Structure formats: C-alpha cells, structure tokens
Amino acid sequence: MRILFVSLSEKSHLYCMAPLAWALGAAGHEVRVASTPLLTETVTRAGLTAVPVGHDHGIYQDMTSYRDSQDYETANWSRTGPDEITWDELRLRYELSVPYGFATYNDSMIDDLAAFAQSWKPDLVIRDPLAYAGAIAARTCGAAHARLLWCTDVWGRSRRTYRELMAQVPEEQRSDPLTEWLTARAEPFGVTCDEELLNGQFTLDSLPPSLRLPSDLHEVSMRYVPYNGPAVVWDWLREAPKRPRVCLTLGSSNTEGYGGDYVSVPDILDALSDLDVEVVAALVPAQRERIGAVPDNARAVDSVALNTLLPSCSAVIHHGGYGSYSTALAYGVPQLILSTSISDHELRGRSLQDAGAGIFAHHREADAEQVRGHVQRLVGESGYGEAAERLRAEAAAMPSPQALVPVLERLATER
Known part of the structure; x- marks a missing residue:
C-alpha cells in the first residue's frame, strides 16, 4: 500500500506519528509524510520521506505577541460534554479557533496536498486530528482516512456536543464555522464536508482506555512508543x-x-x-x-x-x-x-x-x-x-x- 501521513508543522505531533510510519515502512509499504516546509528537517531526521506542501504560516509570531492566549477560555477544550459547556461558549470557541488556528495551519497546504494525493494516489491517509487538509486530500483520491491523536479526543467529542446543542437552538440562530470553512475549501475539489470528513473513518488512539473520553467514533487502540527525537544514552x-x-x-x-x-x-x-x-x-x-x-x-x-x-x-x-x-x-x-x-x-x-x-x-x-x-x-x-x-x-x-x-x-x- 501507499500510506500518506499528514501532520501540522509541530515537532511533537510528528513524533507521535513516527513509530507507526516506521512500522508500516518496515512491513514493505510506501510511506510519505506531508506538512509545510517548516517540518521537513524533522521528518527527514526521523528517517522518513518528507513531502513539503504549501508555505509556512505566521502562527508563531502571533503566539509570541499573545502569550496569554494559552490561558484564554476559548483555547481550553477540556470541557466537552453538553453538561459542561453551553452552546454560546462552544460556538465562540469555533468562531475563534477556525480562522486563527485551524485555517492558519491548513489553508496553505490544501492545494498542494490535494494535487500530490491525486498524482501519488495513496491507499490510506493518516492525519493529525487538526490537519483537515489531509481529509480533503484523502477524499480527492478515494483513499481511506484515519486520524492519529496526540491528545485526548476533545475534537471529536466537542464536535458531537456541538451538533447536539445546535439542534436545540432555533434554526435562524445556528451557525457552524468549522463546516462553513471546510466547505469553502473543499468544494473546488468536488469534495463535500460531512462528519466523516471531520472525524475520519476511524481514529488511532494511544491513550490508555481508562484516560479517554466516551466516544461513538470507531476507535483503534495503539500503544504509545516513545520517540523524542535523536537520542543518546550518555x-x-x-x-x-x-x-x-x-x-x-x-x-x-x-x-x-x-x-x-x-x-x-x-x-x-x-x-x-x-x-x-x-x-x-x-x-x-x-x-x-x-x-x-x-x-x-x-x-x-x-x-x-x-x-x-x-x-x-x-x-x-x-x-x-x-x-x-x-x-x-x-x-x-x-x-x-x-x-x-x-x-x-x-x-x-x-x-x-x-x-x-x-x-x-x-x-x-x-x-x-x-x-x-x-x-x-x-x-x-x-x-x-x-x-x-x-x-x-x-x-x-x-x-x-x-x-x-x-x-x-x-x-x-x-x-
């Protein structure tokens, strides 16, 4: 098979993917790892084949200017259940996170990544849970599509809660920033935004089951194998x-x-x-x-x-x-x-x-x-x-x- 991993340009996210990418390569499959050029050296130092797509974002400059943003309530996704968060609170999270986070990481990758997927034709795309560009790429070439988590699955659980809460408000008050953004980015490729595009066909989870959130998604357990970059036993x-x-x-x-x-x-x-x-x-x-x-x-x-x-x-x-x-x-x-x-x-x-x-x-x-x-x-x-x-x-x-x-x-x- 051909397997395409898609990561945000964060070293720690790639480190979670590397052991599975090595295992698939050792089994004889062709493996590629796509991200923006910022991650290319990290990918190749891990012994993997990089596919640089799009251009590097300016999110780090924004982070440095707004250090307190890590403690904004809208950046805290730890409250995920309908009994823990209101419709207005969760909607505001999406309204801010989509343009200032999700889109910043993904937008520049989408065109190049879709073109690569259409030419290389992977059988399976395994993506970072926030690398929605990988979901679009999978759809454009008909590949199977999975998420590999580097976190508790707050994204999948929050999405479920959002839909439950949205169904309870009058139709004229409903909005869905995540779907609206991805619909606009996916339509040029003939791709429709739906829940499978957002959540993948299955999810690879390396947390012990007792530490996970309840989920109605298809979860596949995978042991976390530590990889922290180049290592020496001093x-x-x-x-x-x-x-x-x-x-x-x-x-x-x-x-x-x-x-x-x-x-x-x-x-x-x-x-x-x-x-x-x-x-x-x-x-x-x-x-x-x-x-x-x-x-x-x-x-x-x-x-x-x-x-x-x-x-x-x-x-x-x-x-x-x-x-x-x-x-x-x-x-x-x-x-x-x-x-x-x-x-x-x-x-x-x-x-x-x-x-x-x-x-x-x-x-x-x-x-x-x-x-x-x-x-x-x-x-x-x-x-x-x-x-x-x-x-x-x-x-x-x-x-x-x-x-x-x-x-x-x-x-x-x-x-």
Whole structure:
C-alpha cells in the first residue's frame, strides 16, 4: 500500500506519528509524510520521506505577541460534554479557533496536498486530528482516512456536543464555522464536508482506555512508543541514581513558539534544592542558556531524550505536552503537570490526578513551595507509583504499531 501521513508543522505531533510510519515502512509499504516546509528537517531526521506542501504560516509570531492566549477560555477544550459547556461558549470557541488556528495551519497546504494525493494516489491517509487538509486530500483520491491523536479526543467529542446543542437552538440562530470553512475549501475539489470528513473513518488512539473520553467514533487502540527525537544514552545515564531522580522538562514548544516557558526553571530548582533527590533538568539549548548556576543536587543538561532518562526517574515535572505525558505513562513515572489551559492539557492532567498517578496544577497556581510539597508527595507516597504502574501496564497491553499494521491493511482495504 501507499500510506500518506499528514501532520501540522509541530515537532511533537510528528513524533507521535513516527513509530507507526516506521512500522508500516518496515512491513514493505510506501510511506510519505506531508506538512509545510517548516517540518521537513524533522521528518527527514526521523528517517522518513518528507513531502513539503504549501508555505509556512505566521502562527508563531502571533503566539509570541499573545502569550496569554494559552490561558484564554476559548483555547481550553477540556470541557466537552453538553453538561459542561453551553452552546454560546462552544460556538465562540469555533468562531475563534477556525480562522486563527485551524485555517492558519491548513489553508496553505490544501492545494498542494490535494494535487500530490491525486498524482501519488495513496491507499490510506493518516492525519493529525487538526490537519483537515489531509481529509480533503484523502477524499480527492478515494483513499481511506484515519486520524492519529496526540491528545485526548476533545475534537471529536466537542464536535458531537456541538451538533447536539445546535439542534436545540432555533434554526435562524445556528451557525457552524468549522463546516462553513471546510466547505469553502473543499468544494473546488468536488469534495463535500460531512462528519466523516471531520472525524475520519476511524481514529488511532494511544491513550490508555481508562484516560479517554466516551466516544461513538470507531476507535483503534495503539500503544504509545516513545520517540523524542535523536537520542543518546550518555555515560551518567548508565549508572543507577543514588537518590530518587526527578526529571524537570518543559519541552520545546513554548520556548520556540511562545517566546518562553510559563514556569521558571531556576525557581523550581531552588525549591527542590534541599530535598534528598537528584534533579535532572532536561532542557533544549535555548532554555539551558537562560539559567545560571544550579544547586548541588541538580544538573542541567540538553540533548537528552526523555525515553533515555525517564526509566531511571521516580517522578517527572513537565508542562503538560502529550509527548512528556505519554512517555511518563509508558515508563510508569508519577507526574507533576504545571500547565497552561490550552487544548486538552487540563483534562489530561486532571484525569491523571483522578487516577492517582500524578498531580495537576495550573502554572499560575503553583508557587515554589507548592511545587516542593508536590514533589515530596510523588516521591515519598507509594500510592502514586502504584497508580502509575497500573497505567503503564494498561498502556503496555495495547497493540504495538507493528501489531497494528495488519489491522490498518484490512481497514484500508475495506474502505
């Protein structure tokens, strides 16, 4: 088969796709990964074949200018049920997210991507849940079409709620910004916008089932296999830590896209400086350059992939990104999530806390003393580790990307 992956131009989203793309390629299928040119180097460094389409967007400039936007209520998609959100609130989310998010990421890709799909003729398109350009491309060539999630499926659940609430308001008051935008972009290709275009024919979900939202969509479970970019097992990682090891990682998205992180690395290191733990601040170079001396019980390092570090850790502090979250799940590590409200971060954080495997705190509500206390609990109370181990076992029982290959072959053929 020919399989086309379509990603937004975000490294972390591509990292979620790479293990499945490798498995499909190893099984003898032809695999291509399409995104804007901004992602080309990330794709090729992962050993995959890139298809640059469209042009790069200016969304990062907007993010830097509006850093508080991550905490706007309209950016928080964690409330998804009809008992949690009103029609007016959800409509406003779509009214703002479509032009300032979805369209910004997708519009430039659509024409080039559709042309590539019509010429290359993939049998299966696997797309980022917000890469609607991939859905249009799949329709133009008759390919089967799936979403691969990097999040809780707040997009599918919100869409279901939106339709339920819209049916309850007078017809003259109804509007559907998502459908209106995609209809206008899809019509030139003879494609109709419907619910299957928005949600795919099936959805690949790497969250353990107990952490998912209820769904009436066709879900296919796939174990999360950590890929955090190029990885090296440094000499200090080859020895077991003498004290409980705590990883501090804030990812790269906020530093690269929003002009800086939302919590202070020096403040956290200082708050933990008198605890009987070894703190490893796993940073990108730009973050490393911004901090000075570190306490005696800490080290600040860059170029360390989480899948090489977290197996030796007793706890991890992070910003709520899906890669950090899922890598910690895969290794059974209790988590302290200090996050903004963007996307599904609050929902995932609170679900983990409800499962007993971590603690969630909004970054504005977590001062140094609170962080210190949270870390003491995660390291000192056995319940967190036991709950994290239960989630690890649940995740490990899901089919690997390799095991999923024949399933995808069958689903693509049926479609």
